[in-house]
Amino acid sequence: MFNLIDEVMQMIADRSYVLLKRRLNEMNDVDIADLINQLNPTDALIIFRLLGKDQAAMVFTELDSDMQMRIVETSTDAEVSRIINEMFMDDMVDFIEEMPANAVKKILRNTSPQNRATINQILNYPEKSAGTIMTTEYVVLKQYLTVRQALEYINKNGVDKVTIYTCYVTDAERKLLGFVSLRMILTSDLDARIGDIMDEDVVYVHTLDDQEEVSDVFIKYGYTVIPVVDEETRMVGIITVDDIIDVIEEEDTEDFHKMAGIAPTEEKYLSTSFFALSKHRITWLFILMVTSMITGNIIDSFEEVLITYGALRTFIPMLMGTGGNSGNQSSTLIIRGMATGEIQLMDWRRVFKKELYVSLLVGSLLAVVNLVRVMVFNKVGFDVAFVVSSTMMLTVMAAMVVGGMLPLMAAKLKLDPAIMAAPLITTIVDASCLVIYFNIASRLLSK
Numbered sequence: 001m002f003n004l005i006d007e008v009m010q011m012i013a014d015r016s017y018v019l020l021k022r023r024l025n026e027m028n029d030v031d032i033a034d035l036i037n038q039l040n041p042t043d044a045l046i047i048f049r050l051l052g053k054d055q056a057a058m059v060f061t062e063l064d065s066d067m068q069m070r071i072v073e074t075s076t077d078a079e080v081s082r083i084i085n086e087m088f089m090d091d092m093v094d095f096i097e098e099m100p101a102n103a104v105k106k107i108l109r110n111t112s113p114q115n116r117a118t119i120n121q122i123l124n125y126p127e128k129s130a131g132t133i134m135t136t137e138y139v140v141l142k143q144y145l146t147v148r149q150a151l152e153y154i155n156k157n158g159v160d161k162v163t164i165y166t167c168y169v170t171d172a173e174r175k176l177l178g179f180v181s182l183r184m185i186l187t188s189d190l191d192a193r194i195g196d197i198m199d200e201d202v203v204y205v206h207t208l209d210d211q212e213e214v215s216d217v218f219i220k221y222g223y224t225v226i227p228v229v230d231e232e233t234r235m236v237g238i239i240t241v242d243d244i245i246d247v248i249e250e251e252d253t254e255d256f257h258k259m260a261g262i263a264p265t266e267e268k269y270l271s272t273s274f275f276a277l278s279k280h281r282i283t284w285l286f287i288l289m290v291t292s293m294i295t296g297n298i299i300d301s302f303e304e305v306l307i308t309y310g311a312l313r314t315f316i317p318m319l320m321g322t323g324g325n326s327g328n329q330s331s332t333l334i335i336r337g338m339a340t341g342e343i344q345l346m347d348w349r350r351v352f353k354k355e356l357y358v359s360l361l362v363g364s365l366l367a368v369v370n371l372v373r374v375m376v377f378n379k380v381g382f383d384v385a386f387v388v389s390s391t392m393m394l395t396v397m398a399a400m401v402v403g404g405m406l407p408l409m410a411a412k413l414k415l416d417p418a419i420m421a422a423p424l425i426t427t428i429v430d431a432s433c434l435v436i437y438f439n440i441a442s443r444l445l446s447k
Helices: 002-013 017-025 029-038 041-049 053-062 065-074 077-084 089-098 101-109 113-123 147-160 182-187 211-221 241-259 274-301 303-308 310-339 345-377 382-412 422-444
Strands: 140-142 166-170 176-181 225-229 235-240
Touching (some): 002 041, 029 041, 029 053, 053 077, 065 089, 065 101, 077 101, 089 101, 166 182, 166 235, 176 225, 235 241, 303 422, 310 345, 310 422, 345 382
Antiparallel strands (some): 166 176, 225 235
16 A cells, blocks of 8 residues: 555656546545545545546545545535435435534535435434435336336446345335345346246335344345335335444444443544543543442451461452453353344353353362462462462352353343443452452461
């Protein structure tokens, strides 16, 4: 990319615009967008204005929102109209949602009345619903058409559609009846009716379905496109797999943020101010800081045991760290299993049983190894080593069971299971570890 940037910059410096335009025509739209995003605004605008009408619209959808904003601000109404009216509806809506009010007014002013009405309709759907990520450019056929007539229709109208490989069949009231693939159309008799060759077993989603549920449908059936219908099963749009890839990435990012104790955000890290980043992190850090006082109080309440057996202090970080890591492993596996649909709420008994057996095996092995290590390297007696190792086993067992069950409990309470991840699990396990540790120590060592 750096060689390409140098090459492009040299062409701009030499004013070799004909050569530069020829070079751009040979490039992929995504690569051109990556190039423009790395250039200064002046050079970026030069590159963009050299693009053809169709290519400019495709490249524009791939640009960063800041660069899109600069292009809109520095373009005439005619140029904005040329870009916007060549974009697919889902890309157009995504773009408008990220723009400030003044830019949105300029954009809507330069769109056709039909597109403006469709945009307003899509923007009225609830956030992160199927209606907000669908597009309205798809091929609709009537069941009474012959294959010959369907081919003529596709040939005439398919150029402006997102896809022509799957065509949907509706009645006069736009109710979804079925679908037919382009392969079936091309391989059927020209006089055959679409209603006779269509597949009536059509999978669809509703406009108000959550986008995460829609992504689950795509994953389950392996489709590249799925129709969207309203409450009366009237077809209103389609969702394509490229939009679902964006949804999956967005949802995974949100889960990662929650699992790390960070408020979810769609803003990019490098373009987010340090004030915003601080705001996203401070809440959980404050909560964890306050809850960590619990562990301090537990240690204070067993101060006499620590004074008598000072060696016990040495092993507190190891026990708490191992417990926290064990709980995080379990919670991560369960959260991921729930996200992919592998684990359901009804599976809680199986999860509990499996985590109990795994924790018993892992905890026992760690306890045996730890018993030998503590006696050999820390030079402590068997009684202290036994207390530490027993605590190790019980802490690992408690941590894995808690880490496995908390995400399921969160789902039962209609909460996001991702919040039951590292920060919260670690806090709970730390407190449990200390209670187990000091209770065992006070009972066994005081005898």
